[in-house]
Amino acid sequence: xxxxxxxxxxxxxxxxxxxxxxxxxxxxxxxxxxxxxxxxxxxxxxxxxxxxxxxxxxxxxxxxxxxxxxxxxxxxxxxxxxxxxxxxxxxxxxxxxxxxxxxxxxxxxxxxxxxxxxxxxxxxxxxxxxxxxxxxxxxxxxxxxxxxxxxxxxxxxxxxxxxxxxxxxxxxxxxxxxxxxxxxxxxxxxxxxxxxxxxxxxxxxxxxxxxxxxxxxxxxxxxxxxxxxxxxxxxxxxxxxxxxxxxxxxxxxxxxxxxxxxxxxxxxxxxxxxxxxxxxxxxxxxxxxxxxxxxxxxxxxxxxxxxxxxxxxxxxxxxxxxxxxxxxxxxxxxxxxxxxxxxxxxxxxxxxxxxxxxxxxxxxxxxxxxxxxxxxxxxxxxxxxxxxxxxxxxxxxxxxxxxxxxxxxxxxxxxxxxxxxxxxxxxxxxxxxxxxxxxxxxxxxxxxxxxxxxxxxxxxxxxxxxxxxxxxxxxxxxxxxxxxxxxxxxxxxxxxxxxxxxxxxxxxxxxxxxxxxxxxxxxxxxxxxxxxxxxxxxxxxxxxxxxxxxxxxxxxxxxxxxxxxxxxxxxxxxxxxxxxxxxxxxxxx
Numbered sequence: 001x002x003x004x005x006x007x008x009x010x011x012x013x014x015x016x017x018x019x020x021x022x023x024x025x026x027x028x029x030x031x032x033x034x035x036x037x038x039x040x041x042x043x044x045x046x047x048x049x050x051x052x053x054x055x056x057x058x059x060x061x062x063x064x065x066x067x068x069x070x071x072x073x074x075x076x077x078x079x080x081x082x083x084x085x086x087x088x089x090x091x092x093x094x095x096x097x098x099x100x101x102x103x104x105x106x107x108x109x110x111x112x113x114x115x116x117x118x119x120x121x122x123x124x125x126x127x128x129x130x131x132x133x134x135x136x137x138x139x140x141x142x143x144x145x146x147x148x149x150x151x152x153x154x155x156x157x158x159x160x161x162x163x164x165x166x167x168x169x170x171x172x173x174x175x176x177x178x179x180x181x182x183x184x185x186x187x188x189x190x191x192x193x194x195x196x197x198x199x200x201x202x203x204x205x206x207x208x209x210x211x212x213x214x215x216x217x218x219x220x221x222x223x224x225x226x227x228x229x230x231x232x233x234x235x236x237x238x239x240x241x242x243x244x245x246x247x248x249x250x251x252x253x254x255x256x257x258x259x260x261x262x263x264x265x266x267x268x269x270x271x272x273x274x275x276x277x278x279x280x281x282x283x284x285x286x287x288x289x290x291x292x293x294x295x296x297x298x299x300x301x302x303x304x305x306x307x308x309x310x311x312x313x314x315x316x317x318x319x320x321x322x323x324x325x326x327x328x329x330x331x332x333x334x335x336x337x338x339x340x341x342x343x344x345x346x347x348x349x350x351x352x353x354x355x356x357x358x359x360x361x362x363x364x365x366x367x368x369x370x371x372x373x374x375x376x377x378x379x380x381x382x383x384x385x386x387x388x389x390x391x392x393x394x395x396x397x398x399x400x401x402x403x404x405x406x407x408x409x410x411x412x413x414x415x416x417x418x419x420x421x422x423x424x425x426x427x428x429x430x431x432x433x434x435x436x437x438x439x440x441x442x443x444x445x446x447x448x449x450x451x452x453x454x455x456x457x458x459x460x461x462x463x464x465x466x467x468x469x470x471x472x473x474x475x476x477x478x479x480x481x482x483x484x485x486x487x488x489x490x491x492x493x494x495x496x497x498x499x500x501x502x503x504x505x506x507x508x509x510x511x512x513x514x515x516x517x518x519x520x521x522x523x524x525x526x527x528x529x530x531x532x533x534x535x536x537x538x539x540x541x542x543x544x545x546x547x548x549x550x551x552x553x554x555x556x557x558x559x560x561x562x563x564x565x566x567x568x569x570x571x572x573x574x575x576x577x578x579x580x581x582x583x584x585x586x587x588x589x
Contacts, residue, residue, distance in 0.1 A: 011125065012134070015201060016326035023322050026110075027103045037095035040088050041151065045158040047085040049166045052296035054078040056170070056289030064288065093151060100146035104139065111135050111325060119334035120399050121359065127212050134328045137211065138204065138321035145318035153311040163301045167294060171286050174294050177276045181269045188265070192258040192312065199250045200317040204324060206247040210240045255313060270298055334401060335419070343421035348410025349374050350396060350426070350507055350537060355405035357395060365391050366560045369405070373537055375506075380542040380551035380568075384581065387557040389541045393509050396539060397428040409507070423447075427505040431512060432489065433496030440469060441476040444498045451502060459501045463528040465494055468521075490521025497528045508532060510540040512547065545582045556581075 016022065027034070054077050062071025115135060168175045217224065217233050224230050277291035355369040366388045373379045381389040394400050395407055398414040406413045414422060435443050444459070445451045456476065460466050468491070472478035480486060480495075487495070500508055510529070542548045548568045556564045556571060556578050564575050571578040 012331055013327040014205065015320070015323040016330055019319055019323035019326050022326050026107065027099075030099050030102055033095055034099045037092045037099060037151075038154070040092035040095060041154055042158060044085055044088040044092055045155060045162055047081045047088060048159065048300055049162055049297065050081045051078060051085070052293040052300065053166065053170065054081060055296055056287070056293035058289070059292055060287045060289035096151045097147065100143075100150065104143050104146060107142070107325065108139055111139065111328065114329050114331075114333075117333050117335070118331060119401075120394060121334060122331060124359065127216065131328075132211060132215065134208065134324050137207065138324045141204070141321040142318050142325070145314045149311050149314045149318070153315060156311065159301050163297055167297055170290050170293055171280075173280060174273055174277060174286060174290070177272050178269055178294065178298065180272065181265050184265045185262075188258055188261055189312070192254065195254045195257075196251075196313050196316045199247070199254050200313065201320040201323075203244075203247040203251050204317070204320050206240075206244040208324075210237070210244045213237055213240045251313070266298065270295060273298065335398065337419050338416060341416055341418045342412070344412060344414075344417045344425045345410035346425070347375050347506060350407075350409050350539075352392070352396065352402075352407050353405050355392075355395060355402040355407060357391060357400065357402050364560055366395070366402075369562050371555055371562060371565075373507075373539060375537055376535065377553065378533060378538040378540065378551045380540050380548045380554045381557065382542050382548055382554050382578070382581065383557035386559075388560040389557055390511060392557070393428060393511060393539060393541055396507075397426050397509055398422050399428065424503070425505055426507040426509065427500050427503050428509040429496055429500050429511060433492060433499065435480050435487070435492055435495060437479075437481060439474075439477050439479055440472065440495060443480055443495050444476070444502060447499060447503055456498075456502065459498055463494075463498060463501055463531050465498065465524070465528060468494065468524055488521065490525055493525055494521070494528060497525070497532055501532050505536070507537040507539070510538065512541045512543045548582075 054074055057074040058071060058078065061067045062074055112135070115131070164175065164179075167178060214237060217237060224233050273291065273294050277286055277294065280286040281288060281291065350373045352369050352371040355366060355371075356364060357366045358364045369392060371379075371392075381392060383389050391400070395402055398407065398417075398419075401415060406415070408414065409417070409422075409425065436446065441453060441456050444456050453476075457466070460469055460476070469476055478486075540547055540551065542551070542554075545568075548554050551568065553565060554568050554571055555562060556575065558577060564571055564578065566574075572582070572584055573579075
């Protein structure tokens with residue numbers, strides 16, 4: 001079930017506020033190595049700008065004045081500056097790379113940690129493709145800039161700033177000529193940045209939308225094949241791709257309005273310096289070496305400056321991605337552990353008191369539910385589709401929190417219990433458990449990674465499944481493809497039942513384990529379920545009458561209201577709606 005953006009507290013904002021400031025705060029612990037890298041970067045820029053000055057000495061003192069000592073010294077210093085630039089460049093690139101990789105690793109871990117803590121209501125409200133785009137592709141976009149673009153951008157900015165200082169010390173008149181580029185660059189950059197950020201942001205959003213549509217098409221490929229909708233879905237993807245193409249072309253258009261004019265500015269200023277420098281040289285105001293130094297300095301500055309526009313675009317794209325990442329991190333955690341939380345007791349009744357719940361504001365799914373399940377009791381939740389059975393089961397396992405009322409175990413409100421103890425005492429088994437790539441044994445021991453092979457084998461034996469698993473090519477070591485594609489639905493359910501048995505919870509909540517089971521495996525699943533249910537509290541969502549018949553008690557829900565409780569045969573006699581649910585309306589007087 002999905003939620004609307006304005007009603008859901010789990011909606012993801014398109015873009016978080018102050019992403020750069022928050023990004024710096026997130027990496028505050030890396031400030032000292034980042035500062036060291038910046039110092040080396042400044043040294044690199046100084047060594048770079050020293051080279052045109054030393055070239056002017058070579059020309060003026062060594063070549064024109066024919067001073068061999070000055071020539072030798074200038075060449076020696078020039079070679080030293082080149083060597084220093086190489087060493088300092090290697091140093092700051094390594095340090096920046098180290099800082100960037102550490103930062104990105106922490107950011108990825110933070111994103112995954114946050115996603116893993118978000119409630120099911122968040123995943124009810126969002127498609128996987130959009131989340132993948134934020135959690136993976138946006139981080140990758142940021143990675144590309146952090147790894148290579150950030151140091152280049154800082155280099156360009158420092159070269160421009162310090163270059164003005166160096167050129168001013170050589171010749172203020174030529175510096176004045178060079179500064180005609182400043183208003184031109186300022187005008188170009190302002191126009192570029194004003195257009196680049198929304199273009200990059202729109203590009204990221206269009207890409208995420210396309211990725212989401214492709215992901216839905218791949219996950220639903222079987223349905224598209226069955227209902228002959230491949231062509232129409234392909235047309236839908238084409239329309240999304242057209243939108244993405246338009247967004248990318250908008251970025252290209254913004255770039256093409258910047259780079260040619262940047263090139264023109266460099267050529268224009270260089271020509272102006274050569275012309276003015278020639279005139280000043282005739283009146284002995286500047287030397288040939290100084291004019292050469294200016295041209296070389298401009299080359300050094302405008303080289304990075306040409307890529308500065310692209311780097312600014314990359315920075316805007318990285319900023320947009322960072323804003324989208326922090327917007328994801330801003331989604332509130334619904335299921336949180338209170339600082340004063342304590343562990344659940346090992347036994348006790350599981351109770352719901354005056355529980356009301358809705359996915360969207362004003363649309364209640366459960367209303368004023370009062371229910372108590374005693375230790376060792378088997379309770380069947382029964383009702384038509386949409387009655388609220390699965391929602392109530394998830395509330396009892398604290399996968400959701402009720403809006404009103406409370407759910408307790410052994411007298412302790414689940415909101416006051418540690419999450420670890422809840423997951424240890426109360427386990428919910430969905431209709432189809434998700435299997436991960438790995439062996440059957442690894443999937444059984446997924447939630448208890450410290451368990452031994454002997455413990456897994458014992459659980460399988462206790463459930464009477466050793467013969468069935470022994471038929472696999474490599475037994476419990478048989479490799480399982482992603483989502484368990486190599487196993488039947490019944491076999492996947494057997495793995496899921498073994499998982500629950502290994503955790504050995506006090507309360508097992510089963511979302512009708514037989515609903516997707518093939519007839520050949522059903523008897524084996526039923527036997528394993530009976531063994532699993534022995535000696536523990538069990539809540540089972542019943543879609544079959546036989547499940548309700550085996551339960552100690554039945555809770556009958558209708559449109560989110562708990563209509564009746566009792567044994568199956570009692571409800572058949574006393575409640576017409578319940579009898580009609582199973583096709584026994586004639587048994588009601």
